[in-house]
Amino acid sequence: MPRLTRWFLRSGLVCLLLGLGLGVALPAAFSSSPWAAALWPIQLHLLTVGWLTQLIFGVAWWLFPRAPSGPVRGSEGVGWSAFWCLQAGLILRVWLEPLRIAGTLSVAGAPLLVASGLLHFVAAAAFAVAIWPRVRER
Amino acid sequence: MPKISRWLVRTALLYLVAGAALGGLLLAVPTAGGQGWWRAHAELMLFGWVLQLAMGVAYWILPKHAAGPPRGPETLAAGIHPLLNAGIVTSAVAWLAMLPPAVLAAGRALELSAVVLFAVAAWPRVKPFGIGREL
Numbered sequence: 279m280p281r282l283t284r285w286f287l288r289s290g291l292v293c294l295l296l297g298l299g300l301g302v303a304l305p306a307a308f309s310s311s312p313w314a315a316a317l318w319p320i321q322l323h324l325l326t327v328g329w330l331t332q333l334i335f336g337v338a339w340w341l342f343p344r345a346p347s348g349p350v351r352g353s354e355g356v357g358w359s360a361f362w363c364l365q366a367g368l369i370l371r372v373w374l375e376p377l378r379i380a381g382t383l384s385v386a387g388a389p390l391l392v393a394s395g396l397l398h399f400v401a402a403a404a405f406a407v408a409i410w411p412r413v414r415e416r
Numbered sequence: 417m418p419k420i421s422r423w424l425v426r427t428a429l430l431y432l433v434a435g436a437a438l439g440g441l442l443l444a445v446p447t448a449g450g451q452g453w454w455r456a457h458a459e460l461m462l463f464g465w466v467l468q469l470a471m472g473v474a475y476w477i478l479p480k481h482a483a484g485p486p487r488g489p490e491t492l493a494a495g496i497h498p499l500l501n502a503g504i505v506t507s508a509v510a511w512l513a514m515l516p517p518a519v520l521a522a523g524r525a526l527e528l529s530a531v532v533l534f535a536v537a538a539w540p541r542v543k544p545f546g547i548g549r550e551l
Contacts, residue, residue, distance in 0.1 A: 331465075
Protein backbone atom coordinates (compact mmCIF):
# COMPACT_ATOMS: atom_id res chain seq x y z
CA MET A 279 0.00 0.00 0.00
CA PRO A 280 1.65 3.31 -1.05
CA ARG A 281 2.40 6.03 1.51
CA LEU A 282 -0.20 8.49 0.13
CA THR A 283 -2.88 5.81 0.45
CA ARG A 284 -1.93 5.17 4.08
CA TRP A 285 -2.21 8.88 4.86
CA PHE A 286 -5.59 9.17 3.14
CA LEU A 287 -6.94 6.11 4.95
CA ARG A 288 -5.64 7.12 8.39
CA SER A 289 -6.93 10.66 8.02
CA GLY A 290 -10.23 9.20 6.81
CA LEU A 291 -10.48 6.99 9.89
CA VAL A 292 -9.86 9.99 12.17
CA CYS A 293 -12.65 11.88 10.36
CA LEU A 294 -14.96 8.86 10.70
CA LEU A 295 -14.33 8.76 14.45
CA LEU A 296 -14.87 12.52 14.77
CA GLY A 297 -18.03 12.42 12.64
CA LEU A 298 -19.55 9.54 14.59
CA GLY A 299 -18.40 11.15 17.85
CA LEU A 300 -20.31 14.29 16.89
CA GLY A 301 -23.28 12.05 16.15
CA VAL A 302 -23.16 10.92 19.77
CA ALA A 303 -22.50 14.38 21.19
CA LEU A 304 -25.11 16.30 19.18
CA PRO A 305 -28.24 14.71 20.64
CA ALA A 306 -26.65 14.27 24.06
CA ALA A 307 -25.32 17.78 24.60
CA PHE A 308 -26.87 20.15 22.09
CA SER A 309 -30.37 18.86 21.36
CA SER A 310 -32.10 22.09 22.34
CA SER A 311 -29.31 24.49 21.41
CA PRO A 312 -28.55 26.39 18.17
CA TRP A 313 -25.24 24.51 18.12
CA ALA A 314 -27.08 21.36 17.06
CA ALA A 315 -27.95 23.01 13.73
CA ALA A 316 -24.50 24.60 13.53
CA LEU A 317 -22.67 21.32 13.95
CA TRP A 318 -24.85 19.18 11.66
CA PRO A 319 -23.14 20.27 8.37
CA ILE A 320 -19.78 19.61 10.03
CA GLN A 321 -20.77 16.07 10.90
CA LEU A 322 -22.06 15.56 7.35
CA HIS A 323 -18.83 16.79 5.75
CA LEU A 324 -16.60 14.87 8.17
CA LEU A 325 -18.39 11.70 7.05
CA THR A 326 -18.76 12.41 3.32
CA VAL A 327 -15.56 14.38 2.55
CA GLY A 328 -13.36 13.38 5.48
CA TRP A 329 -14.20 9.69 5.53
CA LEU A 330 -15.86 8.57 2.29
CA THR A 331 -13.98 10.72 -0.21
CA GLN A 332 -10.61 10.14 1.47
CA LEU A 333 -11.26 6.40 1.53
CA ILE A 334 -12.05 6.52 -2.21
CA PHE A 335 -8.98 8.66 -2.98
CA GLY A 336 -6.70 6.37 -0.99
CA VAL A 337 -7.97 3.11 -2.42
CA ALA A 338 -8.11 4.46 -5.99
CA TRP A 339 -4.50 5.69 -5.69
CA TRP A 340 -3.49 2.23 -4.55
CA LEU A 341 -5.53 -0.06 -6.85
CA PHE A 342 -6.25 1.75 -10.11
CA PRO A 343 -4.30 0.60 -13.20
CA ARG A 344 -0.75 1.88 -13.57
CA ALA A 345 -0.09 5.15 -15.36
CA PRO A 346 0.65 4.68 -19.07
CA SER A 347 4.03 6.42 -18.71
CA GLY A 348 6.27 7.91 -16.05
CA PRO A 349 5.86 7.02 -12.37
CA VAL A 350 3.73 3.92 -11.76
CA ARG A 351 0.97 5.83 -9.95
CA GLY A 352 1.31 9.15 -11.77
CA SER A 353 2.42 12.41 -10.23
CA GLU A 354 3.02 11.95 -6.48
CA GLY A 355 3.28 15.72 -6.09
CA VAL A 356 -0.21 16.30 -7.46
CA GLY A 357 -1.54 13.49 -5.26
CA TRP A 358 0.02 15.03 -2.15
CA SER A 359 -1.34 18.45 -3.14
CA ALA A 360 -4.81 16.89 -3.16
CA PHE A 361 -4.15 15.41 0.29
CA TRP A 362 -2.94 18.61 1.95
CA CYS A 363 -5.55 20.85 0.32
CA LEU A 364 -8.27 18.48 1.51
CA GLN A 365 -6.90 18.47 5.09
CA ALA A 366 -6.50 22.25 5.20
CA GLY A 367 -10.00 22.73 3.79
CA LEU A 368 -11.50 20.35 6.34
CA ILE A 369 -9.73 21.99 9.30
CA LEU A 370 -10.84 25.48 8.27
CA ARG A 371 -14.36 24.26 7.65
CA VAL A 372 -14.73 22.35 10.93
CA TRP A 373 -13.45 25.42 12.75
CA LEU A 374 -15.37 28.18 10.96
CA GLU A 375 -18.64 26.83 9.56
CA PRO A 376 -20.33 26.37 12.96
CA LEU A 377 -19.44 29.98 13.77
CA ARG A 378 -21.05 31.16 10.52
CA ILE A 379 -24.24 29.18 11.11
CA ALA A 380 -24.38 30.39 14.73
CA GLY A 381 -23.89 33.95 13.45
CA THR A 382 -20.65 34.58 15.34
CA LEU A 383 -18.15 34.39 12.46
CA SER A 384 -15.82 37.40 12.48
CA VAL A 385 -15.14 39.57 9.43
CA ALA A 386 -11.66 38.06 9.25
CA GLY A 387 -13.07 34.53 9.38
CA ALA A 388 -15.37 34.90 6.37
CA PRO A 389 -12.62 34.81 3.71
CA LEU A 390 -11.02 31.84 5.46
CA LEU A 391 -14.30 29.92 5.23
CA VAL A 392 -14.46 30.69 1.50
CA ALA A 393 -10.83 29.53 1.28
CA SER A 394 -11.87 26.19 2.77
CA GLY A 395 -14.28 25.68 -0.13
CA LEU A 396 -11.60 26.74 -2.60
CA LEU A 397 -9.13 24.29 -1.03
CA HIS A 398 -11.63 21.45 -1.41
CA PHE A 399 -12.19 22.41 -5.04
CA VAL A 400 -8.41 22.40 -5.66
CA ALA A 401 -8.12 19.03 -3.87
CA ALA A 402 -10.88 17.55 -6.05
CA ALA A 403 -9.38 18.96 -9.25
CA ALA A 404 -5.85 17.84 -8.31
CA PHE A 405 -6.98 14.31 -7.56
CA ALA A 406 -8.99 14.14 -10.79
CA VAL A 407 -5.93 15.31 -12.77
CA ALA A 408 -3.66 12.82 -10.98
CA ILE A 409 -5.90 9.77 -11.40
CA TRP A 410 -7.37 10.54 -14.85
CA PRO A 411 -4.59 8.89 -16.91
CA ARG A 412 -4.93 5.76 -14.78
CA VAL A 413 -8.62 5.28 -15.66
CA ARG A 414 -7.77 2.91 -18.51
CA GLU A 415 -7.50 -0.73 -19.49
CA ARG A 416 -4.64 -2.54 -17.77
CA MET B 417 -10.73 -1.65 -16.48
CA PRO B 418 -13.63 -2.18 -18.96
CA LYS B 419 -15.02 0.64 -21.08
CA ILE B 420 -18.24 0.95 -19.04
CA SER B 421 -16.23 1.38 -15.83
CA ARG B 422 -13.97 3.95 -17.47
CA TRP B 423 -16.99 6.02 -18.48
CA LEU B 424 -18.54 5.78 -15.01
CA VAL B 425 -15.29 6.62 -13.16
CA ARG B 426 -14.35 9.53 -15.42
CA THR B 427 -17.84 11.01 -15.21
CA ALA B 428 -17.72 10.58 -11.41
CA LEU B 429 -14.47 12.57 -11.31
CA LEU B 430 -16.11 15.36 -13.33
CA TYR B 431 -19.03 15.45 -10.87
CA LEU B 432 -16.57 15.58 -7.97
CA VAL B 433 -14.97 18.72 -9.39
CA ALA B 434 -18.32 20.29 -10.35
CA GLY B 435 -19.85 19.45 -6.96
CA ALA B 436 -16.86 20.87 -5.10
CA ALA B 437 -17.06 24.05 -7.19
CA LEU B 438 -20.76 24.43 -6.36
CA GLY B 439 -20.01 23.76 -2.67
CA GLY B 440 -17.31 26.42 -2.68
CA LEU B 441 -19.69 28.89 -4.35
CA LEU B 442 -22.30 28.20 -1.67
CA LEU B 443 -19.74 28.87 1.06
CA ALA B 444 -18.84 32.17 -0.61
CA VAL B 445 -22.45 33.19 -1.20
CA PRO B 446 -24.64 31.15 1.21
CA THR B 447 -27.84 32.77 -0.04
CA ALA B 448 -27.16 31.98 -3.70
CA GLY B 449 -30.08 30.20 -5.29
CA GLY B 450 -31.73 29.20 -2.02
CA GLN B 451 -32.16 25.71 -0.63
CA GLY B 452 -32.35 24.10 -4.08
CA TRP B 453 -28.65 24.81 -4.73
CA TRP B 454 -27.62 22.96 -1.57
CA ARG B 455 -29.74 20.01 -2.72
CA ALA B 456 -28.10 20.16 -6.16
CA HIS B 457 -24.66 20.13 -4.49
CA ALA B 458 -25.70 17.00 -2.54
CA GLU B 459 -27.08 15.43 -5.74
CA LEU B 460 -23.79 15.94 -7.60
CA MET B 461 -21.66 14.66 -4.73
CA LEU B 462 -23.73 11.67 -3.57
CA PHE B 463 -25.16 10.36 -6.84
CA GLY B 464 -22.72 11.87 -9.36
CA TRP B 465 -19.52 11.23 -7.44
CA VAL B 466 -19.89 8.51 -4.78
CA LEU B 467 -22.61 6.29 -6.27
CA GLN B 468 -21.28 6.51 -9.83
CA LEU B 469 -17.70 5.77 -8.78
CA ALA B 470 -18.81 2.82 -6.62
CA MET B 471 -20.78 1.36 -9.53
CA GLY B 472 -17.88 1.84 -11.96
CA VAL B 473 -15.35 0.20 -9.67
CA ALA B 474 -17.72 -2.65 -8.72
CA TYR B 475 -18.45 -3.38 -12.39
CA TRP B 476 -14.70 -3.60 -12.96
CA ILE B 477 -13.63 -5.58 -9.93
CA LEU B 478 -16.40 -8.04 -9.03
CA PRO B 479 -15.63 -11.69 -9.91
CA LYS B 480 -16.08 -12.41 -13.62
CA HIS B 481 -18.21 -15.17 -15.15
CA ALA B 482 -16.37 -18.36 -16.10
CA ALA B 483 -18.35 -18.75 -19.34
CA GLY B 484 -19.87 -16.25 -21.76
CA PRO B 485 -19.14 -12.52 -21.52
CA PRO B 486 -16.87 -12.13 -18.46
CA ARG B 487 -18.95 -9.31 -16.95
CA GLY B 488 -22.37 -10.38 -18.28
CA PRO B 489 -24.28 -8.95 -21.25
CA GLU B 490 -22.69 -5.64 -22.23
CA THR B 491 -25.89 -4.38 -23.85
CA LEU B 492 -27.56 -4.47 -20.46
CA ALA B 493 -24.70 -2.71 -18.64
CA ALA B 494 -24.30 -0.14 -21.41
CA GLY B 495 -27.57 1.44 -20.26
CA ILE B 496 -26.25 2.21 -16.76
CA HIS B 497 -24.16 5.28 -17.64
CA PRO B 498 -26.68 7.13 -19.86
CA LEU B 499 -29.64 6.45 -17.55
CA LEU B 500 -27.79 7.38 -14.37
CA ASN B 501 -26.42 10.60 -15.81
CA ALA B 502 -29.68 11.62 -17.43
CA GLY B 503 -31.22 11.15 -13.99
CA ILE B 504 -28.53 13.13 -12.14
CA VAL B 505 -28.67 16.03 -14.61
CA THR B 506 -32.49 16.09 -14.55
CA SER B 507 -32.58 16.02 -10.73
CA ALA B 508 -29.83 18.63 -10.35
CA VAL B 509 -31.56 20.98 -12.81
CA ALA B 510 -34.85 20.40 -10.99
CA TRP B 511 -33.21 21.50 -7.71
CA LEU B 512 -31.27 24.41 -9.23
CA ALA B 513 -34.26 25.87 -11.11
CA MET B 514 -36.86 24.79 -8.50
CA LEU B 515 -38.84 23.00 -11.21
CA PRO B 516 -42.12 21.17 -10.43
CA PRO B 517 -41.77 17.98 -8.33
CA ALA B 518 -42.66 15.83 -11.36
CA VAL B 519 -39.31 16.78 -12.95
CA LEU B 520 -37.42 15.67 -9.86
CA ALA B 521 -39.46 12.45 -9.81
CA ALA B 522 -38.52 11.83 -13.45
CA GLY B 523 -34.84 12.30 -12.58
CA ARG B 524 -35.15 9.93 -9.66
CA ALA B 525 -36.91 7.35 -11.89
CA LEU B 526 -34.00 7.50 -14.36
CA GLU B 527 -31.52 7.02 -11.51
CA LEU B 528 -33.57 4.10 -10.20
CA SER B 529 -33.64 2.43 -13.61
CA ALA B 530 -29.84 2.74 -13.84
CA VAL B 531 -29.50 1.14 -10.41
CA VAL B 532 -31.85 -1.69 -11.44
CA LEU B 533 -29.69 -2.38 -14.51
CA PHE B 534 -26.57 -2.30 -12.32
CA ALA B 535 -28.12 -4.67 -9.78
CA VAL B 536 -29.14 -7.12 -12.52
CA ALA B 537 -25.62 -7.00 -13.99
CA ALA B 538 -23.82 -7.24 -10.65
CA TRP B 539 -26.03 -9.76 -8.82
CA PRO B 540 -24.70 -12.96 -10.46
CA ARG B 541 -21.12 -11.71 -9.97
CA VAL B 542 -21.47 -11.44 -6.19
CA LYS B 543 -19.77 -14.79 -5.55
CA PRO B 544 -16.38 -16.15 -4.47
CA PHE B 545 -13.52 -15.62 -6.93
CA GLY B 546 -12.84 -18.66 -9.14
CA ILE B 547 -16.31 -20.25 -8.88
CA GLY B 548 -17.15 -22.02 -12.15
CA ARG B 549 -13.65 -21.74 -13.59
CA GLU B 550 -13.11 -25.51 -13.25
CA LEU B 551 -15.93 -26.16 -15.76
